[in-house]
Amino acid sequence: xxxxxxxxxxxxxxxxxxxxxxxxxxxxxxxxxxxxxxxxxxxxxxxxxxxxxxxxxxxxxxxxxxxxxxxxxxxxxxxxxxxxxxxxxxxxxxxxxxxxxxxxxxxxxxxxxxxxxxxxxxxxxxxxxxxxxxxx
Numbered sequence: 001x002x003x004x005x006x007x008x009x010x011x012x013x014x015x016x017x018x019x020x021x022x023x024x025x026x027x028x029x030x031x032x033x034x035x036x037x038x039x040x041x042x043x044x045x046x047x048x049x050x051x052x053x054x055x056x057x058x059x060x061x062x063x064x065x066x067x068x069x070x071x072x073x074x075x076x077x078x079x080x081x082x083x084x085x086x087x088x089x090x091x092x093x094x095x096x097x098x099x100x101x102x103x104x105x106x107x108x109x110x111x112x113x114x115x116x117x118x119x120x121x122x123x124x125x126x127x128x129x130x131x132x133x134x135x136x
């Protein structure tokens with residue numbers, strides 16, 4: 001990218017001031033200010049795009065032929081293609097042996113322990129405990 005963000009700020013500010021002054025004659029100041037802020041944002045972003053395009057166009061001729069050849073030589077033979085041997089026969093034999101061993105299903109349903117409720121408490125002890133909790 002060519003330049004710095006200051007160029008964006010300068011062009012955006014100039015656009016904001018000009019838009020504010022020109023639209024102030026026909027609009028309320030708040031409307032003129034809002035439209036000038038829109039102009040600032042649009043030109044701020046547009047300046048980034050223009051700077052990027054100029055930087056790209058200027059950077060196209062930077063690389064010489066030697067740099068391109070060196071880069072091509074670096075990329076040459078940099079990829080390795082690996083292939084594992086085909087082990088389908090041994091995999092099939094392993095699966096068949098597992099099927100023979102597990103011919104009978106060994107499923108057993110889960111049997112959780114039964115829930116046991118506490119013995120019934122008398123209502124007087126429950127009322128006393130409730131009174132103690134409400135006093136605290």
